[in-house]
Amino acid sequence: MQKTALYKALGLAFSAMLVTACASNSDLDEGAGAAMTATEQQANEAGDSATAGVESASLQGESLASDANTAAQKALLDITTFYFAFDQSTIKSESKAALTAHASYLAANKGARVVLEGHADERGTPEYNLALGERRAIAVRRFLMANGAADGQIKVVSYGEERPAATGHTDDSWAKNRRVEIKYQSR
């Protein structure tokens, strides 16, 4: 329940055209990116003919980002590691609120740059795990872009099983190692 509320609050905090593009796209597919581009272009065209109206709408949006929302968003931005199931690169539903916050942050701060580091657990072969780590990082990149981040803000690198977060050989360690970490290069 709380997550849904946050999700909506965050959505409101950003420009109207992006909200309409992303809010309905929490389950991503290949088509999402193209749809978003089309929406953006329409919004721009509309902007050319009715400059004043669009500006006032976006100003209202900014003002709704109250202190409470900013704090909630900050808390979500502190979550920078996202976990995956074995041999899977599907974003877990519990990761989406924080990822949406990162996407919104990137959308609002065009100068911000992130590296998405993809990782796998040690089971299986190093090269396949390198590919799997990349798949995971790319899944996160798609999500961030569909939710407002720009391509040029995101770099992806996979370390496969080479840089584990936990060095044990148990289910617990493996679960901690199947991850994507968002690392901000500049804020």
Added chain:
Amino acid sequence: MVNRIILSLLVLLSLNAQAELVIEVTQGRQSAIPISVVPFEWTGATNLPENISAIINNDLGSSGYFRTLDTQLMLSKPVRPEEVVYTDWRRMKQDFIVVGRISADEAGYAIEFHVIDVHQQIELLHHRVKGRATQLRDLAHYISDFIFKRLTGIDGVFSTKMVYVTTNKERTRFNLNFADADGAREQLIFKSSHPILSPAWSPDGKKVAYVSFENGQSEIFFQELSTGRREKVISFDGSNSAPSFSPDGTRLAFVHSNAGNPDIYVMNLNTRKVERLTTHYGIDTEPQWMADGRHILFTSSRAGGPQIYKLDSETGSVKRVTFEGSYNARARMTADGRKMVYVHGNGDSFHIASQEMSSGRVRILTRDTNLDESPSVAPNGSMVIYAATENDRSILAAVSVDGEVKFRLPSRYGDVREPAWSPILN
């Protein structure tokens, strides 16, 4: 001059990075041939820096084809054929004995040795080999290869080398090491604070290709072994990995991905032209050339989990070759093309399996190691070296392609990973 300085630096670096691998044979073959390597005569004033007969003993014993006799159990220790008392060796149930003598001159060492058939009471081989003072281990391995080839008909691989990666627990140091196939004489050839993986030998044994993250993304480098000279060969935007040289050394298969879609590519090493061979949206990785220089085995997730497929590099046609188990990856071929070995996973267990190419029959080769990965086949097709997890560490272990012989190469500290066995070097 510069090369010499680099080399001496490498030697210095290697001193503090030694993982010190030591062979422990854990399982031998029932049908192994009993052979005694009698300590060779040495009349020099000082002890030799290497124990030649012990190295030969260890080589032959670890091959699984021979069962060697402890020197303490020998009833006599002849160094010439005429000194052999046959009843001593028949009593110990020995088929063959090796005797020999080491001499030195200003040029280095000479070793003269004889292989004697105990049952027929005849000298089978009489041979002499010479080397420089620094080549005592090479001389020993040469003798092992010579005896192995004459008695089994198979090329020996005791003079071959391997490269492998060692890391610390924190994964902040990565070393690419070069060593004899028995783990001795380890040398550090490249070190980095970023991951190094997938070392692969060129067919002429003169260079290795590997993946390095030193520039913040995975790129493929070549490194010439004699000079240490490095060349960045493949660094397209995104991820570049899994290099594999074609059998004639003119092409390099590799994996490239720039949008989460790893595919198999081939670079012509003369023209540096690149061709993309797969376009599937699944993961395609771990290419390995087959002996015909046309087909490539690779791992793909196109059917869900990873399985091994065979790709025709001329027509692009793809055929699945593994069907048993949910995880089959990283195929390597024996030189005769009859078998492939790969990582076979079922649930949480990952072991090395071999599969006959003609019948598709699968055999799991390893059972007593865990999380087995990175198999690499000896150039004579006899053994597979691989990385495994043991007591919270990563070690190298080896198993014969028929599963009968096993040995381990544990290191004193650190994790040892990603072994690659060299071709036969001349």
